[in-house]
Amino acid sequence: MPKIxxxxxxxxASPIRKxxxxxxxxxxxxxxxxxxxxxxxxxxxxxxxxxxxxNADIKVLEYSxxxxxxxxxxxxxxxxxxxxxxxxxxxxxxxxxxxxAIQIALMTxxxxxxxIIIPEPFYANYNGFSTASDIVIKPIRSxxxxxxxxxxxxxxxxxxxxxxxxxxICNPGNPTGYLYSEQELESLKELVLKYDLFLxxxxxxxxxxxxxxxxASVMHLKGIENNTILLDSISKRYSACGARxxxxxxxxxxxxxxxxKFAQARLSPPTFGQIGAxxxxxxxxxxxxxxxxxxxxxxDFVIDALNKIPGVFCPKPSGAFYCIARLPIDDAxxxxxxxxxxxxxxxxxxxxxxxxxFYSTPGEGKNEVRLAYVLxxxxxxxxxxxxxxxxxxxxxx
Amino acid sequence: MPKIxxxxxxxxASPIRKxxxxxxxxxxxxxxxxxxxxxxxxxxxxxxxxxxxxNADIKVLEYSxxxxxxxxxxxxxxxxxxxxxxxxxxxxxxxxxxxxAIQIALMTxxxxxxxIIIPEPFYANYNGFSTASDIVIKPIRSxxxxxxxxxxxxxxxxxxxxxxxxxxICNPGNPTGYLYSEQELESLKELVLKYDLFLxxxxxxxxxxxxxxxxASVMHLKGIENNTILLDSISKRYSACGARxxxxxxxxxxxxxxxxKFAQARLSPPTFGQIGAxxxxxxxxxxxxxxxxxxxxxxDFVIDALNKIPGVFCPKPSGAFYCIARLPIDDAxxxxxxxxxxxxxxxxxxxxxxxxxFYSTPGEGKNEVRLAYVLxxxxxxxxxxxxxxxxxxxxxx
Numbered sequence: 129m130p131k132i133x134x135x136x137x138x139x140x141a142s143p144i145r146k147x148x149x150x151x152x153x154x155x156x157x158x159x160x161x162x163x164x165x166x167x168x169x170x171x172x173x174x175x176x177x178x179x180x181x182x183n184a185d186i187k188v189l190e191y192s193x194x195x196x197x198x199x200x201x202x203x204x205x206x207x208x209x210x211x212x213x214x215x216x217x218x219x220x221x222x223x224x225x226x227x228x229a230i231q232i233a234l235m236t237x238x239x240x241x242x243x244i245i246i247p248e249p250f251y252a253n254y255n256g257f258s259t260a261s262d263i264v265i266k267p268i269r270s271x272x273x274x275x276x277x278x279x280x281x282x283x284x285x286x287x288x289x290x291x292x293x294x295x296x297i298c299n300p301g302n303p304t305g306y307l308y309s310e311q312e313l314e315s316l317k318e319l320v321l322k323y324d325l326f327l328x329x330x331x332x333x334x335x336x337x338x339x340x341x342x343x344a345s346v347m348h349l350k351g352i353e354n355n356t357i358l359l360d361s362i363s364k365r366y367s368a369c370g371a372r373x374x375x376x377x378x379x380x381x382x383x384x385x386x387x388x389k390f391a392q393a394r395l396s397p398p399t400f401g402q403i404g405a406x407x408x409x410x411x412x413x414x415x416x417x418x419x420x421x422x423x424x425x426x427x428d429f430v431i432d433a434l435n436k437i438p439g440v441f442c443p444k445p446s447g448a449f450y451c452i453a454r455l456p457i458d459d460a461x462x463x464x465x466x467x468x469x470x471x472x473x474x475x476x477x478x479x480x481x482x483x484x485x486f487y488s489t490p491g492e493g494k495n496e497v498r499l500a501y502v503l504x505x506x507x508x509x510x511x512x513x514x515x516x517x518x519x520x521x522x523x524x525x
Numbered sequence: 526m527p528k529i530x531x532x533x534x535x536x537x538a539s540p541i542r543k544x545x546x547x548x549x550x551x552x553x554x555x556x557x558x559x560x561x562x563x564x565x566x567x568x569x570x571x572x573x574x575x576x577x578x579x580n581a582d583i584k585v586l587e588y589s590x591x592x593x594x595x596x597x598x599x600x601x602x603x604x605x606x607x608x609x610x611x612x613x614x615x616x617x618x619x620x621x622x623x624x625x626a627i628q629i630a631l632m633t634x635x636x637x638x639x640x641i642i643i644p645e646p647f648y649a650n651y652n653g654f655s656t657a658s659d660i661v662i663k664p665i666r667s668x669x670x671x672x673x674x675x676x677x678x679x680x681x682x683x684x685x686x687x688x689x690x691x692x693x694i695c696n697p698g699n700p701t702g703y704l705y706s707e708q709e710l711e712s713l714k715e716l717v718l719k720y721d722l723f724l725x726x727x728x729x730x731x732x733x734x735x736x737x738x739x740x741a742s743v744m745h746l747k748g749i750e751n752n753t754i755l756l757d758s759i760s761k762r763y764s765a766c767g768a769r770x771x772x773x774x775x776x777x778x779x780x781x782x783x784x785x786k787f788a789q790a791r792l793s794p795p796t797f798g799q800i801g802a803x804x805x806x807x808x809x810x811x812x813x814x815x816x817x818x819x820x821x822x823x824x825d826f827v828i829d830a831l832n833k834i835p836g837v838f839c840p841k842p843s844g845a846f847y848c849i850a851r852l853p854i855d856d857a858x859x860x861x862x863x864x865x866x867x868x869x870x871x872x873x874x875x876x877x878x879x880x881x882x883f884y885s886t887p888g889e890g891k892n893e894v895r896l897a898y899v900l901x902x903x904x905x906x907x908x909x910x911x912x913x914x915x916x917x918x919x920x921x922x
Contacts, residue, residue: 129721129751129752129777129779130634130690130691130721130722130723130751130752132633132634132779132780132783133632133633133634133635133636133639133690134636135632135636135637136632136633136634136783136784136786136787137783139783139786139787139790140786141786141789142591142786142789142790145591145789168587168588169585170585171585172584172585173583173584173585173586177586178583178586181578181579181797182578182579183579186570186575187569187570188566188567188568188569188570188764189570189574189575189763189764189765189766189767189768189801190565190766190767191565191766191767192767194539194542224621224625224769224791224795225791225792227790227791227792228621228791231791235530235532235533235657236529236530236533237527237529237530237533238530239530239531239532240532240637240659242530253789253790253791253792256786256787256789256790257790260632260787260790262637262659293527293530294527324526324527325527326527354526354527355526355527366586367585367586368586369586369587369588369792369793370586370587370588370589370793370795370796370797371586371795371796371797372621372769372792372793372794372795372796380526382526382529383529386529386533386534386536387533389533389536389537389538389539389653390533390536390653390657392538392539392542392650392653393536393539393624393650393653393654393657394621394622394624394625394628394650395622395624395650395766395769396766396767396769397769398621398767398768398769398795398797398798399767399768399769400578400767400768400795400797400798400801401795401797404586404797
């Protein structure tokens with residue numbers, strides 16, 4: 129029997145999906161599970177997106193342009209303009225989800241063995257994409273006490289080696305919900321210029337900025353246009369995760385020309401998703417206002433309720449729909465598994481993501497979990513109550 | 526300005542798309558172009574597929590399972606059964622097109638620097654996927670004189686080194702249209718067993734086998750179930766290239782478990798496409814009979830007409846909808862560009878794919894082109910006439 133590649137063997141299993149078999153067993157026992165473990169919003173997809181797909185007059189479902197349907201890319205420029213991001217259709221490569229934008233951007237900028245600095249905790253699949261491309265992640269620790277603010281630039285600088293080719297951030301952050309300030313981005317800019325690095329920014333939660341805080345994009349930074357790459361997705365924006373439409377954007381012509389070669393090899397992004405995405409750009413502001421209001425209410429409830437539980441600390445995030453909470457436990461993986469395997473409160477339990485999967489430094493995040501507040505407040509109430517009761521039982525074991 | 530990776534620099538530009546700018550210029554001059562350069566069929570997508578997407582009752586367009594919607598995978602097993610391919614839903618990972626099936630299979634089986642033997646000429650994007658994963662293709666030459674039959678096994682054996690991890694074939698073949706016989710597959714089986722290699726088989730043209738010839742799959746080979754990986758796509762089967770739905774299949778549990786980790790990192794294949802693909806499995810046999818009849822008529826016309834042109838030789842393929850023709854020219858790239866740039870016959874010309882892009886050995890295929898007979902016979906007539914007239918002019922230059 130031939131052996132799989134050592135790369136495949138090293139490929140991390142999804143930290144969230146590791147728990148799925150336990151959740152399935154719990155469900156079979158008739159236990160209701162509140163899923164705060166995954167960023168799958170319950171928000172309805174805008175009718176404009178769904179109707180455009182329904183009404184598409186297709187005879188032959190053809191490949192689209194490898195960089196994405198041209199009318200869609202043109203319209204996207206108008207979308208970005210609202211955020212003071214000035215781009216041209218030729219700066220955009222439409223991808224199969226944000227996932228592919230990350231994969232193509234990594235391959236375009238990094239060779240096997242090259243290093244990328246990423247503040248941790250970070251989106252767990254960055255590990256997978258880096259392993260797939262044989263890129264080495266150099267994590268830089270951010271801390272729950274500061275709400276996961278950008279680590280001091282001196283700390284970044286300590287990690288820079290001749291192999292360092294870039295820095296990646298997620299803003300607003302998954303899993304932290306942290307929203308980087310203009311000042312933080314400016315400090316990154318200095319570093320990027322000093323060492324001539326790529327700056328990759330995953331900004332898929334742009335629509336989810338709260339408390340009147342300003343969203344700042346790496347695309348706003350002047351003088352590093354050839355260094356910056358924006359990674360984006362419509363999955364969260366329009367609650368359209370299944371459309372699998374994202375994009376990568378750069379003003380660096382060489383980056384886009386090279387990325388296009390990877391895009392051409394895989395032919396094209398999905399046609400139906402692009403048709404929906406193009407129509408969704410006309411989604412009225414009222415839709416987002418409603419969604420934002422709902423998330424703010426959910427966040428306010430969850431953060432408040434979590435911090436009332438003895439021994440729990442959870443900073444209030446300004447963006448996205450995640451938070452990281454520190455719990456009075458010693459092993460988040462075991463605890464999250466126990467919640468599904470051995471615990472229920474009135475036949476209900478909660479599924480959380482152990483934060484260990486979001487750290488790349490071994491041993492970090494062992495007393496932290498990520499919660500995605502993607503459920504109705506009524507459900508969140510029950511979920512947090514389950515967590516509270518669970519902690520009481522768990523710590524008496 | 527930071528430098529792109531040397532991997533990106535090495536990434537081959539699509540040999541077909543290199544000509545696109547010349548085609549655009551020709552179009553602007555009012556010249557009608559017959560596109561025989563790309564495998565985008567003009568056949569209508571089955572109504573079942575399109576209607577399923579139209580009628581899908583979606584409120585929240587969610588991620589699907591990373592391995593694909595379960596009901597779809599179940600139904601796929603029934604589809605494969607028709608071809609005497611016995612698989613279980615857990616053997617299948619639904620992918621974003623056949624492209625992603627190839628990418629994931631390569632990463633699962635090959636480390637950077639590992640070697641894969643592929644009969645050439647081969648589907649040009651195998652080059653791109655191998656470059657993206659730092660895998661080395663060892664081409665093995667097949668010849669137009671034998672219609673691109675499988676090279677002798679001794680020739681394969683000469684290429685095997687300690688780095689050889691697998692062999693990849695395309696059956697029925699793109700770009701050759703060659704249909705491997707059971708005997709040819711059996712001889713590959715012996716080699717695969719002897720050196721414990723992976724055998725990857727791209728069988729996306731399964732529906733397009735002509736002249737009553739039997740389709741033989743690597744999945745039919747007994748005793749190498751742990752070595753074989755089937756790569757598939759619905760793009761050609763249902764003329765649904767834009768759905769971006771494919772799959773990889775293996776009985777090797779370790780391969781599938783590892784491939785699933787790559788699949789989980791990118792979350793899920795497109796939901797709309799999967800809904801359509803699931804419904805399309807019920808496409809009546811009459812649809813395929815009609816399509817096949819049409820392709821046979823096109824093939825018969827094209828092959829006959831090509832072989833009537835002085836100095837042209839084109840073997841008759843038994844599958845897919847491509848053929849490779851040898852032309853009385855010395856540089857197919859220059860000739861194909863010239864057809865667009867400097868030639869027209871009654872304001873019409875033809876776009877072909879230079880075969881050089883399908884060979885990985887430098888210098889091979891310089892007097893060959895690939896034609897995709899994906900147009901109506903009326904158009905094919907005009908296209909071949911253009912080619913005939915063009916060759917007259919070109920060789921008098």
